[in-house]
Structure formats: C-alpha cells, structure tokens
Amino acid sequence: MRTVHSIAELREQLSAWQQQGLSVGFAPTMGNLHRGHISLITAAKARCDKVVSSVFVNPLQFGPNEDLEAYPRTLSADQSQLQAAGCDLLFAPPVEEMYPAGQAAVSNVIVPELTLDHCGDSRPGHFDGVTTVVAKLFNLVQPQSAFFGKKDFQQLRVIKQMVVDLCFPIEVVGVETCREDDGLAMSSRNQYLTTDERQSAPQLRQTLLAAKDSLLSGKPVSVVTDEAQKVLMAAGFEPDYFNICDANSLQRQNGVYESAQSWVILAAAKLGKARLLDNIELIATKTQQ
Numbered sequence: 195m196r197t198v199h200s201i202a203e204l205r206e207q208l209s210a211w212q213q214q215g216l217s218v219g220f221a222p223t224m225g226n227l228h229r230g231h232i233s234l235i236t237a238a239k240a241r242c243d244k245v246v247s248s249v250f251v252n253p254l255q256f257g258p259n260e261d262l263e264a265y266p267r268t269l270s271a272d273q274s275q276l277q278a279a280g281c282d283l284l285f286a287p288p289v290e291e292m293y294p295a296g297q298a299a300v301s302n303v304i305v306p307e308l309t310l311d312h313c314g315d316s317r318p319g320h321f322d323g324v325t326t327v328v329a330k331l332f333n334l335v336q337p338q339s340a341f342f343g344k345k346d347f348q349q350l351r352v353i354k355q356m357v358v359d360l361c362f363p364i365e366v367v368g369v370e371t372c373r374e375d376d377g378l379a380m381s382s383r384n385q386y387l388t389t390d391e392r393q394s395a396p397q398l399r400q401t402l403l404a405a406k407d408s409l410l411s412g413k414p415v416s417v418v419t420d421e422a423q424k425v426l427m428a429a430g431f432e433p434d435y436f437n438i439c440d441a442n443s444l445q446r447q448n449g450v451y452e453s454a455q456s457w458v459i460l461a462a463a464k465l466g467k468a469r470l471l472d473n474i475e476l477i478a479t480k481t482q483q
C-alpha cells in the first residue's frame with residue numbers, strides 16, 4: 195500500500211488507474227482504525243478494482259469544546275491495518291493541504307433540514323464540516339463507490355442526500371455496524387471509557403433493542419422514549435437524545451409504529467468523557483396501502 199500526503203501525488207496515482215479503466219472504491223476515515231473501519235475496506239474490495247482510504251482528522255467538524263486536540267492520531271498503526279486489509283492507497287494530508295487558506299476561508303457544503311435535529315442539534319456546524327470535507331475528498335478521489343458505517347446513521351443519510359443534490363456520480367454504500375461481543379458499537383471514542391463505564395456501555399444497545407421491541411408490540415413513541423431515557427440515566431448515562439424517526443426524512447415520529455413504515459431510533463448519550471452513538475432500524479415489512 196502506498197501512502198501519499200499531497201493532492202498532487204494522490205491525483206497522479208488515481209489518473210494512472212483511470213487510464214487503465216480500473217474502478218475505485220473509497221473509505222474516508224479520521225484514523226485510529228478499528229474493525230468497523232476495516233469492514234469498509236473489505237466492502238470496497240469486494241466491489242472495486244482499487245481501494246483508496248483517507249486518514250484526516252477534519253478540524254471543521256469539531257465544535258469549540260470538543261475533542262479535536264485529544265482525538266487519537268495513530269497513523270503508523272492505521273497504515274499496518276489498512277495494508278493488511280488490502281487497501282491500495284492511503285491519502286493522509288496535513289491540515290494545510292486540505293485548507294491552505296485556513297479553515298474560515300473554505301467554501302462550505304451544507305445539507306439543510308436533514309442536519310437540523312439529532313447530532314445536528316447537539317453539535318452545531320458538525321455536519322457542515324463533514325459534508326464540506328467529504329465533498330472535497332470526493333472531488334479529489336472521484337471514486338465510483340464510497341463506503342460509510344451505519345453506526346453514524348444520520349451522517350450516512352446526509353452524505354447520500356449531498357450526493358443526490360450535487361450530482362456526484364458516486365454510489366454511497368452503508369456498511370453494517372461492527373460490534374464488540376457484548377453489543378457495544380465499535381468507535382474510536384470507546385477508548386475514553388473507564389473500566390466501569392465500559393461495563394455499562396452495552397446498555398445503550400440493549401436499550402435500543404428493548405425500545406424496538408416495545409414499538410413492535412404497539413407501545414406509543416412517547417412512552418418508549420421516556421422509558422429508554424430513564425433506563426439510560428439509571429445506568430449512568432447522560433442521554434443527549436433518543437429520537438424515534440422516519441428512516442428517510444429523519445423527522446421525529448409520534449403515535450404507534452405500523453409495519454408499512456421504515457423507522458430508525460437514533461441515540462446519543464454521554465458516559466463519562468465518551469459520547470456514544472448508536473441506532474436501530476425498524477424496516478417496513480408491509481407495503482403502504
């Protein structure tokens with residue numbers, strides 16, 4: 195696997211592949227890779243001739259009081275994992291390469307509406323930073339397919355919308371969330387958990403599973419949400435949101451679930467220093483009349 199740090203080197207390698215008619219799959223990351231990221235590379239390898247990944251801790255998507263400085267940077271371990279997974283090219287630019295005129299001066303890509311609620315509400319500006327960097331990376335790599343984890347459900351939905359709205363000729367593929375044996379969704383932020391917190395952490399997934407069962411058994415959204423928040427607080431979480439939404443519009447829902455609907459429960463909760471994110475889908479089993 196070759197690692198490049200500049201746009202010029204990246205373009206040089208990509209144009210050689212383009213001339214050979216090879217398809218490119220792309221998995222952007224912020225590094226500190228775990229099995230979840232590697233599953234994106236595996237999915238890309240299954241579909242495309244060449245696989246490109248990026249490691250870039252994007253300052254635009256961090257708020258002023260977030261963990262930009264503390265975010266783990268582990269490039270050489272990331273390179274070994276990517277190489278072992280069969281990645282062909284890694285783009286690991288410094289911040290100046292991506293934002294040469296400074297972060298405040300960069301043109302922004304904003305997806306409205308889908309970014310207002312959930313993580314968009316608790317992390318203002320976060321998705322603008324994500325879509326801006328992903329649009330830029332898409333223009334640089336020009337992949338045929340791009341791979342994102344379903345753990346970040348709202349991010350995946352927002353990127354799919356950006357690709358449609360801005361006519362990127364790219365297929366966006368959502369890859370299933372990778373979990374620890376006890377159900378905890380893999381995340382770079384899990385390493386902020388203390389030993390005790392790590393024991394409580396799977397409760398987020400368990401609460402989502404229980405909430406899904408409750409909705410399927412006909413309990414109303416308001417009751418399910420209240421119960422879930424109470425369980426999470428009792429387990430030591432500080433719930434940020436626990437929202438039951440339409441899986442496409444991400445609009446919050448009321449009332450009871452019907453089997454012709456596709457819903458998703460989006461959850462974010464702080465446990466000590468870690469902000470954990472997870473979700474569960476309720477997929478329509480009947481067609482709408």
Ligand code: PAF
Nearest residue numbers: 222223224252324327346
């Ligand atoms: O999901 C992530 O790691 C980041 O948000 C992404 C998509 C690499 C953009 O920086």
